[in-house]
Amino acid sequence: xxxxxxxxxxxxxxxxxxxxxxxxxxxxxxxxxxxxxxxxxxxxxxxxxxxxxxxxxxxxxxxxxxxxxxxxxxxxxxxxxxxxxxxxxxxxxxxxxxxxxxxxxxxxxxxxxxxxxxxxxxxxxxxxxxxxxxxxxxxxxxxxxxxxxxxxxxxxxxxxxxxxxxxxxxxxxxxxxxxxxxxxxxxxxxxxxxxxxxxxxxxxxxxxxxxxxxxxxxxxxxxxxxxxxxxxxxxxxxxxxxxxxxxxxxxxxxxxxxxxxxxxxxxxxxxxxxxxxxxxxxxxxxxxxxxxxxxxxxxxxxxxxxxxxxxxxxxxxxxxxxxxxxxxxxxxxxxxxxxxxxxxx
Amino acid sequence: xxxxxxxxxxxxxxxxxxxxxxxxxxxxxxxxxxxxxxxxxxxxxxxxxxxxxxxxxxxxxxxxxxxxxxxxxxxxxxxxxxxxxxxxxxxxxxxxxxxxxxxxxxxxxxxxxxxxxxxxxxxxxxxxxxxxxxxxxxxxxxxxxxxxxxxxxxxxxxxxxxxxxx
Numbered sequence: 001x002x003x004x005x006x007x008x009x010x011x012x013x014x015x016x017x018x019x020x021x022x023x024x025x026x027x028x029x030x031x032x033x034x035x036x037x038x039x040x041x042x043x044x045x046x047x048x049x050x051x052x053x054x055x056x057x058x059x060x061x062x063x064x065x066x067x068x069x070x071x072x073x074x075x076x077x078x079x080x081x082x083x084x085x086x087x088x089x090x091x092x093x094x095x096x097x098x099x100x101x102x103x104x105x106x107x108x109x110x111x112x113x114x115x116x117x118x119x120x121x122x123x124x125x126x127x128x129x130x131x132x133x134x135x136x137x138x139x140x141x142x143x144x145x146x147x148x149x150x151x152x153x154x155x156x157x158x159x160x161x162x163x164x165x166x167x168x169x170x171x172x173x174x175x176x177x178x179x180x181x182x183x184x185x186x187x188x189x190x191x192x193x194x195x196x197x198x199x200x201x202x203x204x205x206x207x208x209x210x211x212x213x214x215x216x217x218x219x220x221x222x223x224x225x226x227x228x229x230x231x232x233x234x235x236x237x238x239x240x241x242x243x244x245x246x247x248x249x250x251x252x253x254x255x256x257x258x259x260x261x262x263x264x265x266x267x268x269x270x271x272x273x274x275x276x277x278x279x280x281x282x283x284x285x286x287x288x289x290x291x292x293x294x295x296x297x298x299x300x301x302x303x304x305x306x307x308x309x310x311x312x313x314x315x316x317x318x319x320x321x322x323x324x325x326x327x328x329x330x331x332x333x334x335x336x337x338x339x340x341x342x343x344x345x
Numbered sequence: 346x347x348x349x350x351x352x353x354x355x356x357x358x359x360x361x362x363x364x365x366x367x368x369x370x371x372x373x374x375x376x377x378x379x380x381x382x383x384x385x386x387x388x389x390x391x392x393x394x395x396x397x398x399x400x401x402x403x404x405x406x407x408x409x410x411x412x413x414x415x416x417x418x419x420x421x422x423x424x425x426x427x428x429x430x431x432x433x434x435x436x437x438x439x440x441x442x443x444x445x446x447x448x449x450x451x452x453x454x455x456x457x458x459x460x461x462x463x464x465x466x467x468x469x470x471x472x473x474x475x476x477x478x479x480x481x482x483x484x485x486x487x488x489x490x491x492x493x494x495x496x497x498x499x500x501x502x503x504x505x506x507x508x509x510x511x
Contacts, residue, residue, distance in 0.1 A: 037379050041386040207366065310372040 011112050019092055023252045028054040030252070030305055037309045061245035069141060069238050076139035081239065081246035084132030088253035091125045094118040095260045096180040097293045098270045101286040110270075110290065111180060118179035119171065122261060123164055126216055130156040132250070133218070133235045140238035148234030151224045151316065158323035159215035159222075162208050165331035169205040169338045170198050170265050183269030197268035204334045206266045208327055213262060215323070217254040220308035224316055259300035267296050394476075398506035401459050401472040403488075404450060405495040407504070413494060414469035417445040421461035421470055429454035430461060448493060452478055453486040462507075471503050 028043065028051055035042025043053040068077055098110035115121055130153050137149015171177065174185040188196040199206045215222040226234030233239075236247045263269060270289035280288070314322070361367045387394055396402065407414045417434035435446035461470050473495065480486040497504065 033380070036384070037376050039379060039382055039384050041384050041388070306373050306376050307369075310376045311369065 007108055008112075011108075015092065015112055016089075019089060019253070019256065020249075022256060023249050024054050024058065025051070026252045026256065026301065027057070027248070029301075033302070033305050034309060037306070058245060061242055064241035066241040066243060071141040072238065073139040073141070076135050077238075078243070080132050080136035080139060081243045081250070082132075083135065084129065084250035085246045085253065087125055087129040087132060088250040088257060091122055091257040092260060094121050094179055095257075095264055096183055096269060098286055098290040099180075099184075102283060109180065110286075114180070115178075117177050119167055119177045119182075122179075123160070123167065126163075126257075127156070127160050129216070129254070136239070136247070137235040140235075142238050144232045144237045145235050148224075148226060148231045148237070151231075152218060152235060155215055155218075155222065155224060155319060155323070158320060159212040159327070162323065162327035162331045163212035163216060165328070165335060166202075166205040166209040166212065167265065169202045169331075169334050172335070172338050172342060173198070173201055179264055179269075183264060183271060186268040187271040189273075195268055195271065195273040197271070198266045202266070202334070202338070204330060205338075206262075208331050208334070209266065210262060211322075211327065213258040214304075214307065215319075217258050217304075218251065219255065219304055221311040221314055222319060223313060224319060255301060255304050256297070259297050259304065262300050263293065263296045267300070269293060269296075396474040396476065398474070398502040399510075400474050400476075401457050402475045403452065403457070403473055403478060404455065404459075404461055404470055404493075405473045405475075405500065406448060406490065406493040407469050407471060407500060408494045408496050412439065413444065413448075413490070414467045415445050415448065416441050416443045416467055416469070417448075418443075418466065420464045420466065424460045424464045426458060426460065427454045427456045429456075445490070448490050450488050450493060451486060452480070452488055453483060468504070468507065471500055471507065473500065473503065 031053075032042040032044075032050065043050040046052040046056050068074055093112040094115060096109065096111040100107045100109050102108070113121075133152040133156075134149040137145040137147070137152070140146070170182065174182045176182060176185070182198075186195070186197050190196045190200065194200060214220075218224075218226065224234075226236065231237070236244055239247060270293040272289055272292040275285065275288065415432075417432050419432050419434070422430040422432045429451045431447070431449045431451075432445050433447040434443050436442060437444045457472070459472050462472050465471075
């Protein structure tokens with residue numbers, strides 16, 4: 001019992017440290033990569049290649065004055081960024097970053113919370129994310145913030161539907177809500193050579209899920225809640241200092257979490273194809289699988305950044321039309337087709 | 346696409362273009378290819394922009410054989426739209442008979458229009474290629490003759506440019 005508790009604590013502390021550090025580093029990676037895409041250099045002065053730039057920025061945010069508008073509702077104004085960051089970080093708890101690994105003489109599952117409703121937990125927590133944005137918009141008592149908050153609530157609710165429905169396809173073929181089981185289900189081969197990742201089994205669900213993930217994380221083709229030309233800063237217009245910083249961190253944490261979920265559900269999670277036959281020692285294999293997960297995660301994050309500088313922002317009516325008239329029928333059709341195929345097989 | 350105030354929609358799209366997703370990947374490929382292209386950025390303090398002779402930097406007085414060409418006619422001062430130039434004439438034993446005992450350009454007022462250079466009958470005031478002008482006080486921004494004088498060798502490119510293009 002004590003051993004289990006100790007392992008949980010170790011897992012939790014490592015997780016928080018690694019993810020928060022990754023979130024901060026990602027801010028620098030994004031700025032640098034964006035700069036290269038635009039033939040610029042990006043921050044390269046503080047520390048080697050500018051890695052420390054983002055730490056300096058965070059220190060600056062810590063030292064800044066926290067300005068709350070006179071007519072803002074202060075308790076909720078303070079609470080909103082906390083909701084945003086907490087929600088963004090807690091989804092990661094159910095993501096398996098590797099298969100079981102042997103530590104202190106016992107088998108340890110490389111995920112924080114081994115819950116049997118992993119997918120449901122993930123969907124419900126991401127849908128809480130809308131509260132942070134909406135409450136921030138409402139409590140600021142400013143029209144731009146309010147419009148940003150309203151837009152985001154409409155957008156997130158519309159795209160949550162297609163997000164949930166596209167997961168159902170994955171759910172049907174793997175027959176479980178546990179994320180580690182879903183990954184294990186993908187660690188097979190189709191016809192002996194093609195890894196049975198859900199991107200090959202459920203391509204439509206993969207595309208719709210990725211689009212919905214972009215909308216849920218308020219990333220660029222769908223970043224209407226903070227569309228600068230229209231809404232100043234959107235829901236965080238009236239925020240400053242550390243509270244604004246928390247929103248920024250929440251955005252990057254959301255990107256990491258969404259990428260992790262995409263990796264787990266569609267890209268085979270920690271599954272590294274064609275290494276089972278090599279007869280590697282168990283520990284080496286576990287480490288290799290964790291590294292595989294990290295590489296896949298990084299590639300998906302880079303994809304997020306690429307899309308940001310490739311596709312222009314959608315208009316609001318286009319966003320709603322895509323959500324309700326394209327994505328929703330497509331996901332429902334996908335569920336039906338998957339059901340029929342499973343019935344026939 | 347909007348032209349003449351009318352919305353124009355492309356009608357003859359292929360099925361692949363209508364599906365939108367292949368087009369997205371084309372766009373992504375373009376974005377990726379940009380990553381490996383050279384950047385346009387100057388890493389400023391180490392790597393500086395070297396202006397062409399046609400560049401209009403801060404105005405300077407041309408110094409030939411140790412003496413300024415200026416004859417203190419005051420035309421530059423009259424033409425200056427920002428009233429940045431102040432000239433005080435005095436007599437000299439030299440052939441030109443007049444010289445400026447005081448020549449001041451207030452660099453806070455100067456708008457780098459180049460009228461002084463254009464109006465000067467002696468080609469005595471020209472625009473240099475210096476663009477780094479930082480002051481910590483108003484007084485420091487008033488450049489006297491000590492800071493304005495520059496030899497013909499230093500201004501060779503600009504003088505040549507002026508002869509060819511005027």
